[in-house]
Amino acid sequence: MSLIQAFKSLAGKFKNGTASDNAIATATPVLVASDPVLLALLSDTLKQASLTFEQTEAHLLTSEGLVFAVQRIESVVLGEDRVRTCTKIHAWHPTYFPQGIFEFQHALAATEEAAFVDGFKQWINMDFQVLRDATLDVPVNCTVIEMNTAADETNATAHFRQVILGPVAHLASQAGPKKKEEHPFCPCCLFTESIAAFHDVLQSDQLVGVRLFASRDNQGILAADCRVNGEDFQAAIAPLVQYAEAWPQRGLEFRKQYIVIRSVSRSLDTASKMAMPLPE
Template sequence: MKSFLKSVQALKNQWFSSAPAVNPVRLPAGVTATDPVLTALLITVLQQHQKPTEEGEGYVRLSSGLCLSIQALEKKELGPERIKTVTRMTVWHPQFFPEGVTEYQHALGKDESSALSDGMLNWINMDLLALEDAIAEYPQQCAVIELNTAAGDSAAARYRQIILGPVAHLATQPEKKKEAHPFCPCCLMTETMAAFHDVLQTERLLGIRLFVSRDQHGQLNADCRVNGEDFPAALPLLIAYAEKWPQRGLEFRKQYVIVRSAENSIHQKSQAVQASENTTR
């Protein structure tokens, strides 16, 4: 562990020996400041994947304005050069969602450093893309499902936009029979939409983790969390969805989804852009 701490501290010194000070932001209520060692490792992984960062007091801020705090929760040795780690990432934006959203990262590696780095990398490749689109006026990286939630003629037009982050999909056997609807970024959410009816009617920003698996013996397992809290209402629907999959041995499907409220429709924007393009032709 000492060598790990020293190597991460050396990386921290490399990145921040001459870094400018960051204008401080307030951590959300109940959020713990990131340990300096984890801060340094997180910054290193982000920098290596072209994500410019600044270091604050117990948090990391991206150029988009998103702020990150990460805590180590568990380290378990599963065998020689096989370490499992669990971390918790809280993300907030001082303007768009200062209360923050939380999610957990489970990862494996040959040592603690590689496991932690792998968990951070998976978060960058999946969760961060959806979070970046959550603060953009018109999402650019992810598909979006849009719901009109205006209550009546006197109500201001409001939309709930479901930002569909990238999916992780593993199957150990080739596909022998085509699914009626091939797996795409909308599937996990549309198959479980009924479970989220009540929370979709709110104005809260939601970070939803969806996961379902089936092993080679047909055993099913599902997990769903909303803002880091277990959400059991979605589990029967996830299980029912997995029961329809063609047999492909061990298989899992996983996704992180953001739900936000917006005043402007993404479809209105598309029409405006199209009108502008037609005018300039």
């Protein structure tokens, strides 16, 4: 059985009732092939993290129905023992995102291989956790923000938009002020501080993966990056920069997160859920 056939078989399984009732109809996916060297490195890194999967010649498959491929974007020697790499990991699911989504992994290490592996470790610790939760009715690894959308002329059925908040990578080169922050940093901050930029995304039914990043260096220079399904999302840059500007002085600092926004027809009833209104 080819991977495409296996993908369609999984789609039928999920469509026949083993997936959440928010499942969407599937389309034939456009599955890109992996770089074989990087696929082997990603496979080894997943095994070292005690994660189970099946491997084909060009893809990795998980028990949740996720399919992954990895490609090389660049490898740049910056100096002695300094190599910067960038890879792209594609993800598909036969029900929730058959069209596929992708995200980039940036890393810096002494060797090319070490940099690739470091990028994969970051992806496992952050993105992979969210993608797995995005295939479950009740996420088990991540906190969820939930917003209610009422039925209207274009959408006959009321539903809920869920924001699955992945782990946050947070670095600060100095200790913060002893005075307690008015609102200490938490996993919802990057999203809630830029939520107005996602108005149209939240009003839709589309499942999207979102990368959020904000930083301030030792000289106070601010930077931000946001991508939706791997593509630049400029609307969130200004609010993320404004958010970083308000951080207490801690020298070089950055905060980075991957989240998934999806629609469901049933509300969660768990302690990990946070409710909030949709932005107007």
